Amino acid sequence: MRKNTSGPRFKALLEEANITTTGFAKFWGTEAQNIHNWYTRGVPAYRMEEVSRLLSVNSDWLKTGEGVKELPRLQAASNGDTFDAHSVRGVYTVIDPNDIELPLFKETPLTNGSGKTHVIQDPDQTTRLPRAHLDQLEIRHADAICAHMIGNSMSERIEDGSIVAIDRGLTQVVDGEIYAIEHDGMLRIKYLHRMPGNALRLRSHNNAEYPDEIFRAAQIEEQRIHILGWVFWWSTLSKRRPVVPFL
Incomplete structure (x- = not known):
């Protein structure tokens, strides 16, 4: 199993987006100390997909630093809406932006x-x-x-x-x-x-x-x-x- 080294990348992503620890914690509905702990311990495994999707990065890259950083984008031909696609256990799932x-x-x-x-x-x-x-x-x-x-x-x-x-x-x-x-x-x-x-x-x-x-x-x-x-x-x-x- 690949080691979760997401902490530094997670911290850098928040800094790039000019999001404070307190601000992210408030959005997430938790304490700032919990988010601060992620900087050293890494984003918890059960949160990895949600956090990656929120920050628009590939979850494998966030976890290990390997692979493509940016989240893939898919275009829906039927109505022109843009959909985010994220990898869950290697299977890509289309996320409806209206939900x-x-x-x-x-x-x-x-x-x-x-x-x-x-x-x-x-x-x-x-x-x-x-x-x-x-x-x-x-x-x-x-x-x-x-x-x-x-x-x-x-x-x-x-x-x-x-x-x-x-x-x-x-x-x-x-x-x-x-x-x-x-x-x-x-x-x-x-x-x-x-x-x-x-x-x-x-x-x-x-x-x-x-x-x-x-x-x-x-x-x-x-x-x-x-x-x-x-x-x-x-x-x-x-x-x-x-x-x-x-x-």
């Missing part, structure tokens, strides 16, 4: 054996949404993430297993809107309402099975309730296939 590739987050157990969970990015999963849809809603592309709906508390509006898209740039509560929250490490999708005394009410669409929950300000802090962002899109999956009657 945005969003990171997917998931709830996963902590490694300390406590039985608790936390919400982290899944390095192997992404979801594509139309660029125009995000632009229409004035959502910064770097603020948009996706996650899976877990459970039936929001059915029949958002079914268990559906993918939801979240705008991390909108965390201020607008009464009656749907938000993603992290509740003591648990990922939850709920309607939110403000209450007196900085309290918060969580409401489920399936309120017959899941009654309203009200958390006072002290409880919000104690139970580590953190608003991840506004849910602006979801894919609702049908729970059953229709039975075709005999003719």
